[in-house]
Amino acid sequence: MGGNQTWITEVILLGFQVDPALKVFLFGLFSLFYGLTLLGNGVILGIIYSDSRLHTPMYFFLSHLAIDDISYASSNVPKMLANLVSRKNRTISFVPCLMQTYLYLAFAHTECLILLVMSYDRYVAICHPLHYSVIMNWRVCTVLGVTFCMFSCLLALVHVILILRLPFCGPNEINHFFCEILSVLKLACADTWLNQVVIFAAAVFILVGPLSLVLVSYTRILIAILRIQSGDGRRKAFSTCSSHLCVVGLFFGSAIVTYMAPKSRHPEEQQKILSLFYSLFNPMLNPLIYSLRNAEVKGALRRALCKDRTT
Template identity: 75%
Template sequence: MGVNRTSVTEFTLLGFCVGPRIQVLLFGLFSLLYALTLLGNGAILGLVSLNPQLHTPMYFFLCHLAAVDMAYACNTVPQMLVNLLHPARPISFAGCMEQTFLFMTFAHTECVLLVVMSYDRYVAICHPLRYSVVMSWRVCTVLAVTSWVFSSLLALVHVGLILRLPFCGPHEINHFFCEILSVLKLACVDTRLNQVVIFVASVFILVGPLCLVLVSYTRILGAILRIQSREGRRKAFSTCSSHLCVVGLFFGSAIVLYMAPKSRHPEEEQKILFLFYSFFNPLLNPLIYSLRNAEVKGALRRGLCKGSHSQLE
């Protein structure tokens, strides 16, 4: 007998399997974290744009990272909040594919941006005299545009492979957004090709960039140790350690989700890990860069002082 294949028009996101009271509590908590994520990353964008001292390649890429983090949150969190108040509310097939495409685009873009930012730090510390030439504004613009375009094309490949699959039910996605692995579980044909492409892409976009970052920071560490001034070593290590914290959080959770054996990570545990992409990474990134970066803290203090002086006048 053939499989009864029907045209799917919508999916149902199951979200978190908790009671009504816990759902209300999670709605309040996630709403607060969502607002803080937008506020924190928006503050980074505002500080960099309003302070000429921060108009450097490092903060140019930091602005792109902040934009990616805000886009992450805006892509997944509103739908999750709606589902917490109205469980089992459906999402259209087109909306689900759009959410998957945007999530993959932002994930890939963040991977590439973190590598570019590590290269920027490598040039700044290991080749300071050539920094302005190597990291010119033209080069920075090309790197940023390439990151977005490449990531979008790779995400388009994933979505294109999903669109060729038939879905014949059930139409319930056991997740709080249309995550690609959860969507593939609903297909009524073999998805081995999709799984292979996801794994190969994970090696290419996760393991490869992570190795490049580690190589860059191995050389950076050697250069820092050769700096004679104690203050110079402290300043160089401060900016690099902020980036390393972000790299560890992002790549660690991504590799666990997409490259570790799935039998060791039940679906409910995977949902918790994906909260890192929706909340914790986007929320922690501006905190890490602001609390461990003297230039950002100085720009914030100057902005607050100007605000207080204008109120007094």
């Protein structure tokens, strides 16, 4: 980095460049979605914590997913909402901008690994039910939980360290509603080839790899389900697994298109819409999908409501 180059100290988030009336509408809509995200995932956490019947590995990881979704949305949505109603103050200091980049990457990586572990949990439960308590014991669950959190944080840190090696001498406008890594790299005054290679390699490792393993798990699960003689058992297995596949499809699909598809096919405005899927819509839909498609969660919710009425 040359001696005459000066780092930018603030970044302007352009956000959604629409009419003021539409900004008010988007603020109300996204505020509703964010509120539903907090409420839905909070209810999931409360139900799992209060109902001893849900103290199983599957719901242990589901509670981690709920915590991750709350954290994921909270890392960028509040700033987006503030920018929608602010006409002038759409800036963010460069250091908090990098922190936002780090947090959203860490939470995104964590969600990928949680969804992978949940698919493995369902594979063991359906394909090897007699060995489930041995394979998915609490020690294994705890080790997996700590491992994927640490790995996600370290991988996100690698991206941020590679960003810090670059000079940022202007411009300072990001055409996004948060400090998304690809948008931040466009501000660099140097070649970002290494960053792009690492991002693509990480996407292959953290997106394509887990998605491939998830699909293999569910292929095995589907074969096992078709062998189940009981109609009730088959419906229960389908209900649980289909809800997980809905979440997997929404999250991995939008992320792969964003980070692995040719950028010329997806203009910046489309990139922002895709980002909404895995930063706002997905965290909001996850608790709805799991509660509406999962008989055990619905049963626990009914018991909790009945208990409140009787007290």
